[in-house]
Amino acid sequence: MRLLWKSLDKMRCLRKRSTIPFLGFLITFLLFLNLYIEDGYVLEEDKRQLRDTSVHPPSSERYVHTFRDLSNFSGTINVTYRYLAGTPLNRKKYLTIGLSSVKRKRGNYLLETIKSIFDQSSYEELKEIVVVVHLADFDLVWCENLVQEITRKFAHHIIAGRLLVIQAPEEYYPSLDGLKRNYNDPEDRVRFRSKQNVDYAFLLNFCTNLSHFYMMLEDDVRCSRNFLTALKKVITSREGSYWVMLEFSKLGYIGKLYHSRDLPRLAHFLLMFYQEMPCDWLLIHFRGLLAQKDVIRFKPSLFQHMGYYSSYKGAENKLKDDDFEEDSIDIPDNPPAALYTNINVFENYDATKAYSSVDEYFWGKPPSTGDFYVIVFNKSTKISKIKISTGSDDRQNDILHHGALEVGEKLVGTKKGKQCSSYITLGEFKNGNIEVQDVDHKIAFDIECVRIVVTASQKEWLIIRSISLWTTQPPSQ
Helix, strand or coil, X not given: CHHHHHHHHHHHHHHCCXXXXXXXXHHHHHHHHHHHXXXXXXXHHHHHHHHHHHHCCCCXXXXXXXXXXXXXXXXXXXXXXXXXXXXXXXXXXXXXXXXXXXXXXCCCCHHHHHHHHHHCCCHHHHCCEEEEEEECCCCHHHHHHHHHHHHHHCHHHHXXXXXXXXXXXXXXXXXXXXXXXXHHCCHHHHHHHHHHHHHXXXXXXXXXXXXXXXXXXXXXXXXXXXXXXXXXXXXXXXXXXXXXXXXXXXXXXXXXXXXXXXXXXXXXXXXXCCCXXXXXXXXXXXXXXCCCCCCCEECCECEEECCCECCCXXXXXXXXXXXXXXXXXXXXXXXXXXXXXXXXXXXXXXXXXXXXCEXXXXXXXXXXXXXXXXXXXXXEECEXXXXXXXXXXXXXXXXXXXXXXXXXXXXXXXXXXXXXXXXXXXXXXXXXXXXXXXXXXXXXXXXXXXXXXXXXXXXXXXXXXXXXXXXXXXXXX
């Protein structure tokens, strides 16, 4: 209305000058008003169609239409799933592990993958996970036969609510014909990877409210022993820092960890761009759009690709992750902490990178006597073991030639950040490395700081490759 009154006031001023401009303005105004009203009717019609879609099983064409409304990216997709085995529990678990599987022309590794997940988990770990298998093949006879095998071999896990087998019916899929042939891929390859994106989208959508975190695996994977405990340590070490995706394998769509709250947006994203590129490429774009610029990948890898034949045409796929270790992995705890140093940092190789279990490091210019690198814990803690490595394979002389490792208590604030007021020396660096066992037996107090002190100036630069701390209990409350 305010716009209308302003327009009328302007019309009064123009009336004395000429009636022609006045009529032109009035006609333009009425045209815009008419368009606005018509758009309102169109929007209402779209809303009505969306309501109808939620009530009636949609056709592929109408289903895709619902995703043109981008205002509900945080909501789940309206799909009626078939429960082929098991039902979700009311209680949220810590981790959901998602697998999507289709019929392969050569070999089938799904049963081995499920077995590896359960066999490599302790009884306590099993209480905190749920495995969801999406059988994404439209061959219902194959699905039925496979479900019978899964039920026979993993009945106790299904009864305990640790294993669910689902299917998104074919009528919910968008069209898989006449797709874009990006990257000069043949039509059958485009169809395969486009359908795979939709398979994953429906799987992610189903898993949204089952747990706090979500891990994506492929259906031909072997797991390391106690992988959940390793995951929890890493998640704890990242507490307070922002991340979208943590990677525990460098291969494809294996070992990618998300917050469950991000699954609806990722599901929408995969569905919107399902025909554009393969899923692992889309993941990179998704991570970047949510402002995680760099890859955060942990070593050693917790999951290994074991399939010899691809699900696409049964082609050979010999990819292996050479960072994988199957035996129990002694991943450090590295409690949440602030990091400070007075060593001149080179470019972006800052102090935080030595404390992370990601494959990166701190790099500083030649340190002088008395320079330090200090870790200040958010909460005091008991530490059982400390291991620090300096230098790298390609810069073996950039080690700490003369240094000491100290632990401290009585936290105080200084102009250069927080520090401890008193320290006890645990040992000296030898050949750039130090490892101290049974720290909790040697130190009576709960530790608030760990400090590396340079005891003699050096001409060489300094790389602190990794700092690993193991605790005897969670940080005190």
